[in-house]
Amino acid sequence: MTDLQGNLLVAQSGGPTAVINASVAGVIQEAGRHECIGEIYGGLNGILGILNEDIIDLNEEKSGTIQRLRHTPGAALGTVRYKVDFKGRPEKAAQDIQRLFEVFAAHDIRYFIYAGGNDSQDTAHKIHEEAVRRGYPLRVIGVPKTIDNDLPLTDHCPGYGSVIKYNAATVMEIGTDVGSMATEEGSCCVVEVMGRGAGWIAAGTALARRKTDDPPHITLVPEIPFVEGPFLEKVREVVGRLRCCCVVVGEGLKDSSGEEIGADKTRLDAFGHPVLSGAADRLADLIQARLGLKTRTVKLGYAQRAAAHFASATDIEEAFATGVAAVKAAVEGQSGFMVTLVRQSDEPYRWTTGLAPLGEIANQEHFIPRDWMSEDGFLPNERFRAYAKPLIQGELRLPTEDGLPLMGALSKVRVEKKLPPRVA
Amino acid sequence: MTDLQGNLLVAQSGGPTAVINASVAGVIQEAGRHECIGEIYGGLNGILGILNEDIIDLNEEKSGTIQRLRHTPGAALGTVRYKVDFKGRPEKAAQDIQRLFEVFAAHDIRYFIYAGGNDSQDTAHKIHEEAVRRGYPLRVIGVPKTIDNDLPLTDHCPGYGSVIKYNAATVMEIGTDVGSMATEEGSCCVVEVMGRGAGWIAAGTALARRKTDDPPHITLVPEIPFVEGPFLEKVREVVGRLRCCCVVVGEGLKDSSGEEIGADKTRLDAFGHPVLSGAADRLADLIQARLGLKTRTVKLGYAQRAAAHFASATDIEEAFATGVAAVKAAVEGQSGFMVTLVRQSDEPYRWTTGLAPLGEIANQEHFIPRDWMSEDGFLPNERFRAYAKPLIQGELRLPTEDGLPLMGALSKVRVEKKLPPRVA
Numbered sequence: 148m149t150d151l152q153g154n155l156l157v158a159q160s161g162g163p164t165a166v167i168n169a170s171v172a173g174v175i176q177e178a179g180r181h182e183c184i185g186e187i188y189g190g191l192n193g194i195l196g197i198l199n200e201d202i203i204d205l206n207e208e209k210s211g212t213i214q215r216l217r218h219t220p221g222a223a224l225g226t227v228r229y230k231v232d233f234k235g236r237p238e239k240a241a242q243d244i245q246r247l248f249e250v251f252a253a254h255d256i257r258y259f260i261y262a263g264g265n266d267s268q269d270t271a272h273k274i275h276e277e278a279v280r281r282g283y284p285l286r287v288i289g290v291p292k293t294i295d296n297d298l299p300l301t302d303h304c305p306g307y308g309s310v311i312k313y314n315a316a317t318v319m320e321i322g323t324d325v326g327s328m329a330t331e332e333g334s335c336c337v338v339e340v341m342g343r344g345a346g347w348i349a350a351g352t353a354l355a356r357r358k359t360d361d362p363p364h365i366t367l368v369p370e371i372p373f374v375e376g377p378f379l380e381k382v383r384e385v386v387g388r389l390r391c392c393c394v395v396v397g398e399g400l401k402d403s404s405g406e407e408i409g410a411d412k413t414r415l416d417a418f419g420h421p422v423l424s425g426a427a428d429r430l431a432d433l434i435q436a437r438l439g440l441k442t443r444t445v446k447l448g449y450a451q452r453a454a455a456h457f458a459s460a461t462d463i464e465e466a467f468a469t470g471v472a473a474v475k476a477a478v479e480g481q482s483g484f485m486v487t488l489v490r491q492s493d494e495p496y497r498w499t500t501g502l503a504p505l506g507e508i509a510n511q512e513h514f515i516p517r518d519w520m521s522e523d524g525f526l527p528n529e530r531f532r533a534y535a536k537p538l539i540q541g542e543l544r545l546p547t548e549d550g551l552p553l554m555g556a557l558s559k560v561r562v563e564k565k566l567p568p569r570v571a
Numbered sequence: 572m573t574d575l576q577g578n579l580l581v582a583q584s585g586g587p588t589a590v591i592n593a594s595v596a597g598v599i600q601e602a603g604r605h606e607c608i609g610e611i612y613g614g615l616n617g618i619l620g621i622l623n624e625d626i627i628d629l630n631e632e633k634s635g636t637i638q639r640l641r642h643t644p645g646a647a648l649g650t651v652r653y654k655v656d657f658k659g660r661p662e663k664a665a666q667d668i669q670r671l672f673e674v675f676a677a678h679d680i681r682y683f684i685y686a687g688g689n690d691s692q693d694t695a696h697k698i699h700e701e702a703v704r705r706g707y708p709l710r711v712i713g714v715p716k717t718i719d720n721d722l723p724l725t726d727h728c729p730g731y732g733s734v735i736k737y738n739a740a741t742v743m744e745i746g747t748d749v750g751s752m753a754t755e756e757g758s759c760c761v762v763e764v765m766g767r768g769a770g771w772i773a774a775g776t777a778l779a780r781r782k783t784d785d786p787p788h789i790t791l792v793p794e795i796p797f798v799e800g801p802f803l804e805k806v807r808e809v810v811g812r813l814r815c816c817c818v819v820v821g822e823g824l825k826d827s828s829g830e831e832i833g834a835d836k837t838r839l840d841a842f843g844h845p846v847l848s849g850a851a852d853r854l855a856d857l858i859q860a861r862l863g864l865k866t867r868t869v870k871l872g873y874a875q876r877a878a879a880h881f882a883s884a885t886d887i888e889e890a891f892a893t894g895v896a897a898v899k900a901a902v903e904g905q906s907g908f909m910v911t912l913v914r915q916s917d918e919p920y921r922w923t924t925g926l927a928p929l930g931e932i933a934n935q936e937h938f939i940p941r942d943w944m945s946e947d948g949f950l951p952n953e954r955f956r957a958y959a960k961p962l963i964q965g966e967l968r969l970p971t972e973d974g975l976p977l978m979g980a981l982s983k984v985r986v987e988k989k990l991p992p993r994v995a
Contacts, residue, residue, distance in 0.1 A: 162752070163748050163751055163752065192754075195754075219747065220744045220747050220748055221744075221747035221748040221749075221750060221751035221752075222748075222751040222752070223751070224751075225751050225752075225753075226751055226752055227752070227754060228752075312974055312975070315975055316880050316975050316976055317874050317877075317878070319975060319976060319978075320644045320645075320874065320877035320878060320879060320880065320976070321872075321873045321874055321877050323643065323644050323645035323877060323978060324587050324644055324645040324646075324873050324876065324877035325645075325873060326645060327587055327645035327646040327647070327648075327649050327650055328586070328587065328645075328646070328649075328650050328651065328652070329649075330616075330619075330651060336872075336873060338874075354973075354974075354975065355975060357972075443872060443873065444870065444872060445870060445871065445872035445873055445874050446868065446869060446870040446872075447869065447871075447874065448745075448867060448868060448869035448870075449745045449748050449749060449760060449867065449869055450741050450744065450745055450762075450869050450871065450874075452748065453741075453744035453745050453747060453748035454741070454744060455744060456740050456744065456881055457880055457881065459974065536973060536974075539973075539974035539975070540973070540974045541974065542969070542971060542974075545966070547966060548781075549778075549960060549963075549964070550736055550778075550883065550960075550963035550964045550965065550966075551736070551739055551740050551743060551778065551779060551963070552740055552743060552744070554743075554747060
């Protein structure tokens with residue numbers, strides 16, 4: 148293998164996680180160790196920024212800032228939900244791809260590292276294929292990133308451990324609070340968490356259960372169709388025994404016809420999916436109407452994926468390692484792969500990184516195996532716990548200033564543009 | 572002053588906070604130091620538990636458990652929103668009071684410490700007056716507790732510092748996340764926080780602002796009537812400049828007719844107040860309809876008042892101190908007072924405890940002074956910051972087990988009942 152000399156470009160895409168910047172920190176610190184890599188560039192706001200030639204010079208950043216990225220939420224490089232729309236608008240997609248390669252060539256980009264979820268791995272795959280087609284020497288490696296934990300071929304995804312650590316702690320705290328207020332009339336609390344297609348996040352809150360009657364008492368996952376009767380019966384049974392019931396629901400919970408119970412079909416996001424907002428409110432209305440139980444809702448929303456203040460130290464370490472592994476793989480001559488996390492054992496927890504072909508990842512969703520959930524579908528079982536428990540271990544020693552988190556912010560020194568503006 | 576020999580009873584009331592158990596820990600640890608105090612009892616579920624003679628022996632608890640109460644959310648003794656309804660049902664209230672004194676006498680209660688908010692201080696006041704009227708030697712001291720920070724005569728309330736520390740960190744994290752996703756089309760995020768009458772909690776999130784353009788960009792407090800036009804204009808201005816706008820709204824935000832914008836009048840709580848649920852959703856609908864900006868909501872709900880994992884060390888210390896001070900005051904012969912927090916200086920922050928007559932506290936609400944908010948009413952100013960900043964200082968070294976908080980749980984050894992059951 149001959150060394151490929153040139154510059155590296157790293158970008159982030161899709162919804163941020165608490166640890167996506169740790170992966171970027173891993174990329175930057177590893178890239179600095181290889182002489183074949185000249186400049187280390189960051190593309191602002193994912194693919195859209197690269198199309199617009201909005202590129203920054205990451206070698207200009209202080210090393211202290213790069214260290215702080217490890218516990219800074221959001222996407223330090225900016226992110227975007229822009230999608231190169233190969234299926235829907237092939238001509239526009241061809242234009243985008245042409246422009247991307249013009250930008251790569253203008254800045255001598257030979258290493259492209261893209262951190263993102265399903266859609267982003269698809270984009271990375273297409274770029275890899277196009278580079279091969281064009282004979283443009285480019286090493287494309289994807290870094291997994293998604294709180295949803297729904298990427299295939301990797302044991303789990305960086306970002307997932309932190310979201311379930313924070314959510315489980317939050318459900319534990321909420322459960323302690325509502326449990327202490329419980330009266331004979333009974334009450335409910337419904338906590339809505341993220342997760343459109345897969346219920347990994349909702350199920351992960353079950354780690355809060357140290358004893359049989361600990362909250363959450365019910366976790367509803369999108370993989371298992373929601374049926375009113377058995378659900379209400381279960382709520383009634385829990386309230387009868389404990390006087391209050393703590394329910395966690397993944398936002399994408401579906402009924403048996405596949406309809407999302409919280410969907411507001413009047414609003415679509417950039418990918419044409421309906422905006423979900425109301426699963427918890429819908430369940431609360433149902434419980435109140437049918438069981439007459441006072442029910443409060445909590446909607447953690449963006450707070451859960453940004454909660455770096457209670458991130459999992461294991462997750463941060465793994466996110467960083469995937470960034471390092473991406474650069475190593477590229478330098479070693481690989482292209483068209485996503486870095487994976489490979490579990491070697493549960494207890495003690497041992498892991499390493501691996502590689503999986505991007506073509507086998509793109510647009511595939513990884514769901515909770517049905518036999519990792521209880522027979523009635525209302526709680527994950529021991530198999531799930533054995534899987535999820537190692538991922539939330541370890542706390543960050545969070546640096547603070549005046550009582551609040553101290554975050555890293557890139558100074559974002561721009562790389563001079565070399566091309567005429569893109570025709571949008 | 573002659574020493575009053577007898578037992579101490581402590582109870583909690585109203586919505587829990589992250590530090591209400593720290594106050595109980597202070598009561599227990601201080602009570603153990605005075606020979607005039609015999610048994611240390613806890614009333615389960617506030618006044619209701621005392622009426623039912625549900626009393627536990629706190630001397631049976633392990634001292635390690637008492638230590639852990641300092642960072643355990645919820646109300647360790649249980650709480651309740653039951654109110655001795657002096658105004659609405661005076662005959663029932665007279666029955667309740669009669670029963671309370673029967674319980675006090677049966678268990679030789681001579682010290683009664685009640686931790687709660689406005690309504691609870693009112694109840695404590697009535698009990699004190701009744702003891703005087705009856706000539707029953709009883710020392711009644713209230714311990715302030717409310718995330719709402721709306722009790723008068725105390726500089727601030729235990730529980731407030733922790734809720735704004737967690738909420739400000741959360742808004743900082745959410746703001747970093749949504750800021751990194753901002754696109755030219757612009758977007759909004761509306762975070763709903765607690766606060767029915769007073770906007771202390773919403774305003775406290777402004778501590779997240781280290782620079783002019785930091786989130787939150789707008790904080791809406793119930794004290795300042797909501798007017799659509801100027802609000803939408805402000806959102807438009809912020810989005811024009813920063814591409815995204817982060818709004819924090821107190822759940823009790825009112826329009827100029829005094830109507831709560833998020834009230835669901837079909838549901839009332841135990842005190843006859845309408846259940847509030849929708850201020851953020853109402854604002855999101857408005858922003859989307861009138862400005863066409865994609866808007867997501869977060870509703871922290873119970874999570875915020877239970878977030879012991881990111882409690883303020885200052886708040887924990889003060890909460891503990893109010894419990895200690897309550898016992899000291901009672902032993903010194905005081906009755907009919909609430910412990911207050913007295914600020915001696917902002918910088919360096921110095922404080923001590925004081926006493927205020929319960930009769931001057933009951934059912935009074937303390938609001939944010941208008942001149943602590945900006946002229947346009949959308950953000951607190953430097954006077955507010957100087958007040959709130961000291962209250963969030965210091966982080967807890969949270970004990971964890973398997974990656975999640977380790978909490979204290981009372982074993983709740985019951986005191987034998989001596990009376991026939993209450994006729995409800």
